[in-house]
Amino acid sequence: MGTNLRSVIYVFLLLFVVVFTVNAQNRRPKNVQVAVKAKWQGTPLLLEAGELISKESKQLFWEFNEAWLGSDGDSDCKSARDCLLKISTQASALLAKPVASLFQFSLTLRSASPRVVLYRQLADESLSSFPHGDDPSASHCCWVDTGSSLFYDVADLLPWLASPPTCISLDASAGGDAAQGPELFDFDHVHFDSKAGTPVAVLYGAVGTGCFREFHLSLAQAAKEGKVTYVVRPVLPSGCESKTRSCGAIGARDNVSLAGYGVELALKNMEYKAMDDSAIKKGITLEDPRTEDLSQDVRGFIFSKILDRKPELRSEVMAFRDYLLSSTVSDTLDVWELKDLGHQTAQRIVHASDPLQSMQEINQNFPSVVSSLSRMKLNESIKEEILSNQRMVPPGKALLALNGALLNIEDMDLYMLMDLAHQELSLANQFSKLKIPDGAIRKLLLTTPLPEPDSYRVDFRSEHVNYLNNLEEDDMYKRWRSNLNEILMPAFPGQLRYIRKNLFHAVYVIDPATVCGLESIDTLRSLYENQVPVRFGVILYSTQLIKNIEDNGGQIQSYDAETNAQVKEDISTMIIRLFLYIKEHHGIQTAFQFLGNVNRLRTESADSSEEDIEQQHVDGAFVETILPKVKSPPQEILLKLQHIVRVHIQRIALLYNFI
Structure with missing residues (x-):
C-alpha cells in the first residue's frame, strides 16, 4: 500500500513539473526586442579598454597592461558584468576623474571595437606573409613579426634578440640588402623605452594569455637595453578564447551589438477590438508607483x-x-x-x-x-525662457549645443558626440590641473574656440616682432581715412577695409636660412607693395641653434675653438645678426630688402641646389644691400660683425653657465 502511494505521489510531481514547464515556455514576452549586430566577430572588452586608454596617453596603455599582468584580480569574476566592472575599475584608477566617468560608457558602446578589428586584419596579413611556416595549420595565440621571420616561441626569439640585425631599412629606394622591418602606423603602440633606428619587433597577442606575458617580458627588457623597437598589436586569434584568463575573452564570442542607431518598426494590428476601460478595478493602478513621480x-x-x-x-x-x-x-x-x-x-x-x-x-x-x-x-520665469529659446530657434527646428558650441544635428551621431564630450572633459581636466576655479573653468569652456585648433597667437606688442610697416604712421597710408566707422560701409565680400589703423596683423615665424622662409619674405613684401591693409611682421629664429640648446639640456654651450667653427656654419644666426644690424643703422625697409636679396642670389646661383643657402649668398646680399649707403667697404663691416657675433655668443654662454 505504501509503495503504491509513493508511486502515485511521484507521478503527480512529475506531471506538475511538466505542466509548469510547458506553461512557463508558453508565457513568452509580448514585447519586440531589436538588436543591430555588426558584421565582424566580437572583440574582447579588455583589448578595447586598452585602446580607449591609449587615446589619453600612449604611456597609459602600457601602464594598464602592466597593471593587468601584475594582478590576478579577475579570478573572482563569475559573470560578464563582474569582468566589466573589474576592467572599468582598473582603467579608472589610471584616468582623471572627469574622463573616467565617460570611460565605462564608451566601453559599453564598443566604440573601440573597429580598432581591434583593424589589428586582427594586420595579424592575418602577418601570418599570410609567411605561408611556409613550421606548422601553418597550428593555432598560435601569440607571435612576433620582425619583417624577415615569425617567432611563435620565446625560446626561438631569444637568439634573435641577442644579436638583432644592425640596420633595418624601411625605405624602398635605399640600396643594399638590408632587411625590411614591419611597417609602423600612427596608431601602433610603441614601447616608451624603444629607441629610433633599432630593429622593429611587433608582438601580436592579447593581454591575459600566458604567451603574451612571456613575450612581453623579453621584448620589454630588450627595448630597455636599446636592442629593438617593441610594438604591440593587441589581437585574440580565433580558438584562443579558452587559453586566456576569465575576463580576457569577454565580448569575443558573439558579434558586436551596435549602439546609437535608431530602428523603426512599422507594425499595425489589423484586428480591432472594442473594450470598455471606463471601469477601474479596485486595487489595480494604471501606472507603476515605483517609476511615476508622485510629487506632482x-x-x-x-x-x-x-x-x-x-x-x-x-x-x-x-x-x-x-x-x-x-x-x-x-x-x-x-x-x-x-x-x-x-x-x-x-x-x-x-x-x-x-x-x-x-x-x-x-x-x-x-x-x-x-x-x-x-x-x-x-512659473513666469520658465515661460520667459521658453519664449527666448523660441526666438533663437526657428519653428520646427532643433538645436544642440555643447558648452555653448552649436552642433550640427543632421551630421551628428552618438560616437561623434562622445568624442566631443571627451575633448571637453579633457580640456576641463587640464584647466583644473592649473588650479583654476570651477566657475572660471565653466566660463572658459563656454568661450568660442579658435577656427583652427592647432593655431596659436603671438602678442603683437612684443619687441621681438620686426614690423615692416605701420599703417598709422607711414606716409604711404596718409591718404586713407582713419575713422573706424568705415568698417560699417558696404564693400565687396571678403575685401578688407582701407582704414589707417593697425586693425589686422600678420606675423610670420620663419627661419631665414630655409627656402620656405625666404619665399615667405618675398610674398610678404609683395603684399606690402600692393598696399594690403595689414601690418606685416616677422619673428626670425635659428633651427640649428634651438636644436643645439635642446640637445644640451636647455643650456647654451660654451664656445671654444671647435664650437666656433659650428657658429660659422649656422647661416640662420648670421642672417639674423645682419638683419638686426641693417635695421638699426639703415632702417627696417633696407633690412627686408637684404632678406629679399638673399633669396634672389640663391635662385640666380647656377651651382647651388634648390634647397641650399650658402654663405656666399648671405655675404653677397649684405654687400649689395648696404653698398650704396656706406662710405667704408662693406666687406670690413661684415668681418667685424662676424667677430662681434662670436664674442657676443661667448658672453651669453658664460652668463648661462654662471646662472
Missing part, C-alpha cells in the same frame, strides 16, 4: 505626502489617483485653459525628479494627464 499635483492632491502618512493604504490611494487621472469629470477644457498648456507641460517635466521618465509618461498618457496639466500654476 493631481487635482489638488500630492500623493507622495499621502503615501508617507498612510503607507498601508497604498493600493487604495493609487486607485484613487488613477481615477482622478482617467476620470471624465471636468475633462472638457475651455479654450483659455489651452493657452499655456505647452509651457505647463515643459514645467512639469523640468521640475520632475526624473525628467526623462516624466516626459515618457506624459507623451504616452497625455489625454489622461492633460486636465491636471492645465490647472498647474505656471
